[in-house]
Amino acid sequence: GGTSGPATGSGGGTNTAASGDCSSAEVFCVGLVTDVGKVDDKGFNQAAWEGVEQVKGELGAQTKYVETTDPKDYAKNIKQFTDAKYDVIVTVGFLMADATRAAGKQYPNTKFIGFDQFQADPVVPNVTGLIFHEDQAGYAAGFLAGSMTKSNKIGVVLGQEIPPTQAYAAGYENGAKAANPAVSVSKVYHPAGNTAFNDPVWGAGEAKKMLAQGADFIFGAGGGTGNGALQETAKTSGAGDKVFCIGVDLDQWDTLPAAHPCLITSAEKHEKDGIGELLKQIKGNTVKPGNFFGTAGISPFHDFDSKVPADVKTKVADVVKKLEDGSLATGYKP
Amino acid sequence: MADPRDEPSDGRPATGAVATETAPPPVVAERGAPPPPTGVLGLLVREQSIIVPIVAVIAALAIGAVLIRAQGVNPMYAYQSLFSYSFGTADGLRGTFEKMVPLILCGLAVVIPLRVGLFNIGAQGQLMSGAICAAAAAHAVREAPGFLIAIIAMVAGILGGAMWASIAGALKATRGVHEVISTIMLNSIAAGLIDYLVNGPLKDPTQSYPSSYPAPEAAQFQPLGFVPIGLPIALVLAILVAWMLRRTTLGFQFETIGRNRHAASYAGIKLGGMIVLAMAVAGGLAGLSGSIEYLEIDPYRYQDGIAGSLGFDGITIALLARSTPLGTIPAALLVGALRAGSSTLMFNTGIQPEIVDMLLAITLLLVSLPIIAKLIFRRHTAKSSALASSWGS
C-alpha cells in the first residue's frame, strides 16, 4: 500500500470522523470529484485523493470524495459539494475542465482546483488549473531507458491515443534518442473504446511481444492497461537484471507492488505534492488563478538504486533539472 | 433444411384442444389454464405484468437494504437520500429525466429487433454513430438558424444510427451473419472510426482533448424547467413504437417474422427487407439518442464517454420492460432515478455507486424469474414468452 491509502472500499466518501458544518468559517472542507473511475485506481484519481489526504492533518481539513460513474454527471457531482458549502473542490481530469470552470463562475466564493485542466484566458478567478508536463516526465524516463538499454530497443505501451499519452510517448522517445541515438522505440496505443485504460491483459500481451522482439525497457503509460504491461515485464526472466519497466503518473512503487521486480522508476508527475501545495496556498490565501505548474520527473529508484550506474544517475538528474528550469525542451508539440 | 426449432417439420398435426362435433365447443383459450378468476383478484391477475415488476422492485430494495446495512448504513436513510434527490429536487429530477431519455431510446432499439427475433447488442455503436453524425452535420450547417441545426443534427443522428445498424441487418439478411457477432464487431469498429474522426477531421482545435466541434449555442437544447426536451421526444417515440408494433402493418410483419418466420415468408412478407428495416429503425432510435445527448448534455460535443454504457443499458431496459415499448418508460425511470441519485447516496452515506448495479440485477432477476408471479398468483401465472428462443436463427 501507498501512503495514507484511499478509503478502504466500503467506507467510501467520508474520511473524517467528525463532520462539521462546512459553511462555518472555522471548518475547512475539501471535496474531491473523481473522473470516471475510483479513488483506488492506481492512477490520477488515486494520486489526487492521496494528495488531499496527505495535507489533511496539517491543514485540519475535513475531506470527502464522490466517485463519478458517468461523465455526464460532472456538474451534478460538483454541485454536491457546492451545495454543502465546501471551501475547496478538487476536480480530477481534463474532461472536467468545462464543468469546473462553469461551477467556478457560479460559485465565486468556493475555490476550485482543476487537476490536469489547463486554464486558457480569460481565467476564472477562483479556479486554478494544476498542470503537469507529461512529456517532461516521459523525457526523463526515456533518457534513463536510452542510457541503460543494452539491446537498443525499448518499448512503451499506452492507453488510448489522447494528448497526455501522446505527450508521454513523444517525451519518452525523444528522451531516449537524446541519450542514445541508436535506440529504437516501439510504441503501441490501445484501440479506442470504453476499456482503453482498463485492459491490463492487452497491455501485458503487448509488453510480452515487445520483450520477445528484444526490448529491454517497457514503459507502461495507460492506467490499468499500462499496469498490465508492467506486471508482464516483472514476470519475464531477467526482470530487474536485464529487463526493466517504468511506471507512470505517480510513483508506482507504492501503488503497484506486483511490478517491483522490474520497476526501476516511474515517469512521475508530482501530483500529490502539487495538490498539497495548492491546498496550502488556498488555506494561506496565496493562491493565484490560472495555471499552477506542478513538477514532473522520475521517481526514486528504490531497490534499483544500486543497479543504475552513477554516471547515468547524474545525467538523468541533470536532465530533470534542465527540464524544470526550462533550458531543455522535450520536442513535444501538443 | 429441416428446422426443428419450430414444431417438428414432419407435417404431422400437433395435439390440439378438444373440439368434437357433438359436444358444445369447450373453452380452449389458454390450453389447460384454469378459468380466469373474476372481481378484484381477476383484475390483479390480468394486470400481473404490472404488479410483478412493482413487487420485484420492492423486493430488490429490501435485499439491497441488507447490503447497505452490511456497510453500516441505515438503509432507510440511504434510500431516502437517494430517492428524495432523484425525485424530490429540481436538479435531481432533471438528472433523472436526462438519464431516462437515452435509456428509453436505446431500450426501444433493443425491443424492436427482439420482436423480429434479433438480438441487438449494437445499440452502443449505433448511438455513437448517431452522435458523431449529428456533430458532423451540426458543424457543417453551423451558420443556419439554431432550430434548423437541431433538426438537421437529429436527422443526421437517426440516419447515422440507422445506417450503422443496417450493416448488421444486411449481413444477416444476405449472408446469414449472426447479428450478435456483427453488432459486437461493429461496436468496436465505430469506436475506432470515431476516435479517428475526433482526432482528425472533426477535431475542435481549441480543445486539447479530442472532441468534436460543439453544437452551436442556438441549437443546444435548453430544458423546460426540469424537463429536458429529449424527454417528450423519447416518450412520444415509445408510444409511437408501441402503436407501430401493435396497430400497423409494419408491426404485424415484424411480429410475424419473430414468431414464425416460415409462416411469414409463406404469407409474402419479405424477410430480408424486414430484417434490415427493423435493424434500421432500431439503429435510428439509438442514433437519435446519440444526437440528443450531443445537443442536450454538457459539453455539447462528441467526446469520449458520450455513449457511456448506454447501449448495453438498453438491453437491461428492454429486459426489464419485458420487451414491450411502453415498458421501457418505467424501466428507464427506475434506472434513471437510481443512477441520478447514486452520487448523492455516496456523498451522504459513502455507499459506492455500484450498489445501483446490484439493485438493478436483483430487480431484473426477480422480474424474470417466474418465482414472484408463482408466489402471488399460483396457478394463474401468465406465461411469458422466451426471448432466448431467437438465438439460434
Add this chain to the structure above:
Amino acid sequence: MSQEATQDTTRDRPVEATDRSAAPAERLLDIEGLSKSFGTVRANRDINLHVGRGEIVALLGENGAGKSTLVKQIFGLIKPDHGTITIKGDASPIKDPKDAIRRGIGMVHQHFQLVPVMTVAENMILGHETTSRGVLDIEGARQLVRELSDKHGLKVDPDVEVEDLPVGTQQRVEILKALSRRVDLLILDEPTAVLTPQETDELLTVMKELAAGGTSIVFITHKLREVLAVADRVYVLRQGGVVGEVATADTDARGLATMMVGRDVVLRVDKEEATPGDDVLSIRDLVVLDDRQLRAVDGFSLDVRAGEIVGVAGVEGNGQRELVEAIAGMRPPQSGRIDLLGKDITKANPHDTHVAGVGHIPEDRERHGLVASYSLADNLVLNRFSEKPFANGFVRDFDEVRKNAEALFTEFDIRAAGVQAMAGSLSGGNKQKVVVAREMSFRPKLLMAAQPTRGVDVGSIEFIHRRIVAARDAGAAVLLVSAELDEVLSLADRIAVIHGGKVVAEMPGKDADRTEIGRLMAGDH
C-alpha cells in the same frame, strides 16, 4: 440414395386379415380408472383398457380425444392423476421413459423423436449407447441398424443424417429405434400419417409379424382401413373417455366412424361431374432444386383448368413439396415456366402469387400455415393483412379483421373459444380448417392444396373435402397434392402421377385403378 431405399421396399405386400381373435391368455397391459387433466381440459377420464400378449389393439378417436395422452402415460412421459397402469402384473407407477423402456415398452411417437442432425445409427443408440474405453461404439450401432433392418425388412442406411431422409424413411427409423430394445408392448401413435400406401402396407405386415411373435401393439390411427386390416380389437375414445370397445371382426368402417364422431359420417365424397373451363395454371418443363441443391422437380409439365380438380399422386419426396413451393413463389425455380391465367409467375414471390390469385394450403400447417401465438382472427388474414379492408394504408383495421374472422368462423365451422383464441390452442383438424378458410375466403383462381387432410380426423376430412369440391364448383382450378391415394382417387377429376420430379402418367380420375397408380407411384413405368 434414400430414394432407392424407398423404392426397394415398396413392394406390394398384400395385407390379409388373419384370425387371431381367440383371446390371448396373458394380459400384458391393464389400465384401470386412468384420468388425466391439463388444467380444465380433461384429456383422459376414467379409462379402462387392456391388451393381451400378441394382441393388436387400435385406439380411435377424433383429434384431441385423448389418444396420445393415454399412451404417453403408458410410456411414462406424463403422470396420471388417478388410476393404475399394470404391465405384466407389475402395477408400480411408471416413473419415466427410462423406466418404461426397462419394462419392455417401446413407443413410436406422434411427432418424430429423432434428432435431425444426427445419423440414423446415432439416433438408434441414443439413450442406450455402448462404449468401448469411453468411446462411442458407432460401428456397433451401424451393425445394429443393419441387423434390425434385415430382420424386419425395413431398409435404412445407418450413416445418413436423419434430416436428409424422406419422412417415410424417418418413420422406419423410429420404428426400428423402438424395436432396438427388447419390446413386449409396442405403442405406435399415428405411425402411418406420413406413409404412402405401400409403406403403410409394409408397416402393417411388420406389425402382424411382431404380433405373431408375441409382441403386443397399441396402434393409433385415423384411417379406418388400417384398423380393420390389422387390429384385433378397437377402443374408441371421445372427449377423453372410452365410448366403445369392439372386436374388428364385429364391425366395419361405417360403424367405427359413427362411434367416433357420434353421428353418421359420409365417407365417400359426393361430387358432380366436372365442367372444366380454360387453362388457369400451366406449367412447362419446370426444374426446382431442393435444399440440398438437387433437382427435386425435374422437367415437370402440367395444366390445370378452371372448374377441375387435378390430383398429383406420388410417393412423398418426389418433388411435390418443391413443386408446390415453386408455384407459391416460396422457392425460385431453376428453369421452366409457370403461367397463371396467361401471366408469367415463374419469378413471383409469395405476395405476388397471392395477388395473382393463388390460394395455397401448405403441406406443413404448423410451420408455414399458422402463427401459433396469433389469434385466429390474425391468422385468418395472415397474407392479406395489408389489403383493404383489413388495413387502411399503413394502419390495420382490427374491426374488419374481427368481422372477417367471425364470418369465416361460422362458415367453416371452426371449433374454438372464439376468434381471439390462439391458433396454437386448436386441435389439428381445426387448425387445418383455419388455413382452408383463409385460402378459400378470397376466392382464389387457383387453389393449391398440399396434403390437406393429413393427421385430420374423419369428421374434419369430410368437411374439408366438401369445401374443396365446392371451390371447384365455384370455378376455381384446384391442384391437389396428396400422398393419400384414397384422397386423390375420391376427389380428383384428373390424376397426374409424379415420380422423380416429373409427371409419369396422367389419367381421368373417374375410373382410375388404385393398383395401377400405386405401381406408377413406385416408379414402375
Add this chain to the structure above:
Amino acid sequence: MEWLKRNQITVGAGLVILVAAYVFYAVNSNVATSMFSGAWFFAVPLVLGALTGVVGERSGVVNIGIEGQMLVAAFAAFFSAAATGSLIVGVLVGMLAGIAMGAFLALTTVKGLMDQIIAGVVINIVATGLTSFFYRPGKVLSANMPQWEVPLLSKIPLIGDVFFQSGPIALFALVSVPVVHFALFRTRWGLRTRSIGEYPSAADTAGIDVIRMRLVNVTIGGIFAGAAGAYLSMEATGGFERGMTAGRGFLALAILIFGGWRPLRVFAAALFFGFTNALASQLQGVISIPQQFITLLPYLLTLIVLAVAAGRVRAPAAVGQPFVKGEGS
C-alpha cells in the same frame, strides 16, 4: 480418411496457414514467434470462454453471461490466491467461481425457467457490481504463475515456442479444446449432450434425463470460464482490476458463434482473431495510416471473413428454449 474428405477445405486452409506461418518464421523468426505467441496469449481466454459457451449451448442453454462469469472468476481467483498465498488455491477457486456462476445460470434457466438471455444479462450486471463493490487494492500474488515447458513438443520450432512453453492455464486451454471436441463428438456424454441441445424431447423419450443433464453441463461448463478468469488475473497479468475482462466474454461469444459451436473451429477462430490483433499492434507506427484504422483490423477482418465465407452457422436447434417435461412431444 472419411473425416479428411469431409473436412478437406478446413484441413486445406489449415495447411496453407501453417505453411505461411513457417515461411514468415523463416523470414523473421523473432517477430513471427512473438506475434504468434501474442495471438495465442490473446486467444486463451477467448477459447476458454467459448468452451463454456460450447458446453452450455450444445446442451440447449444460451450463455451471454460469459463476461460476468469470467470477471467473477478472475476476482475470486486472484483474491483467494493473494489471501492464501497459494497459486493452486487461486486457480481452483477461480474455476469453482466459474462453476458457481454456471450453476446460477443453470438453476435459474433450467429449473426456474427464466429466460436464458435475461439470466446472462443478470450475471453480467451482478458480476460488475460484486467485483467492483468488494474490490480491495494493494493485494499481490506471492509468486508468479510458473512457465511450463512440455518435453519434446516445446522443442518444435515456432509451434513449440508458441503453444508448449506457457503457463498452466494456457496449456489447460490447449488440452481442453481437443478433449471437449472429442467428448462432444465421440463419447456417450457428447451424443447425449448434443441430443438435449438439438431436440430435448427426443432425448427425453430415449430415457435421458434432460433437466439433470442440462443442469450438470451448464454448471460444469463454467469451469472453462472460471479458468479464463483465473488466466486473466493470475497468468496473463498478476492482479485483478475492475472490469478487467474488458469485453472478452462478449468476444468469446462471437468466437463461439464464429466457430460454429465446434471446439476445434472455435480454437481456429480465436487464433485468427488473436493474430489479427497482434498484426494490428505490430503495424502501428510502421505503416503510415492512423493507428485508429489499424486497430480496427481484427473486427473488420472478422466481419469480412464471416460475410464472405462462413456466415451461415447452425446453432443447436433447441438453444434458448426451456424444456418442460411432458410438453415436448
